[in-house]
Amino acid sequence: MKILLASPRGFCAGVNMAIESLELALQTFGDPIYVYHEIVHNQFVVNSFKGRGVTFVNEIDEVPENSNLLFSAHGVSPETRRAAAARNLNAIDATCPLVTKVHLEAIKYAKEDYTIFLIGHQGHDEVIGTMGEAPKAMVLVEDVDDVDKLDLPANEKVAYLTQTTLSVDDANRIIARLRERFPNIANPPKDDICYATQNRQDAVRKLACEADICLVLGSQNSSNSQRLRELAEETAVKAWLIDGPQDISPDWFQGDETVLMTAGASAPETVVQQCVEWLKERFDASVEFRNIREENVHFPLPKVLRNLQKN
């Protein structure tokens, strides 16, 4: 068996920043500390913080007044910020700057009276947060069918934005249809689908044709990890999205396959290495490192935590 270990894979700059923020907040304030939604969409990460006294909540009113609260990497709506302020919470914002960029674009287009199509997945934390910036101006578009159903004239003043973790190919299909229907549609100068999502997808697109099986490390609710699994399957590779070696079935393998291994932007390298060891032990697998692009992105911690570090 051969393992093709794809790179870039795993933690992106936004996830690193969010996890470091929670680490530092925990060290500085101690428990109890609260996080609004999962800090990142990964079971291993969330469970390890739960074991250290972090409480994850789905509603702001679950947090006792005057407590310390982190907003996760996926961002929150202004309404959630107001609810936190009303409870006098010490809110630390660990939103990824690339998500904040999309929020700012939404605010800008809404101020200019555009109808904004947000290409994304209903119910995802990031989509809820972004739509909350301009709820009256925004329309969620999940696929090409949704574009066809839009009841607006071709000359309507419209713009589109996207969730940061979409399939690049799916998003391009939806954007092409939007452009057919609204030839003057506006869009931000720089892509909203982030560098980490694009790089991980490019690596799978390039390497999947060499593999028989693809293992994607990531949790089921991780959008960018799901897109990696779908992309591998489109290249006619059997692909599984797994949280760690406990999810692997020996029945998936004959023992002589080439296994492409990658990880979504919220999956830690620890679980990748555990899976590599699992395959080495059972199938004597060798590892080939395949890096398609260097990544060198780093985001600073939220200002309030940087200030604490200085003191």
Ligand code: SF4
């Ligand atoms: S996947 Fe992209 S947008 Fe999401 S946290 Fe990572 S860098 Fe930020």
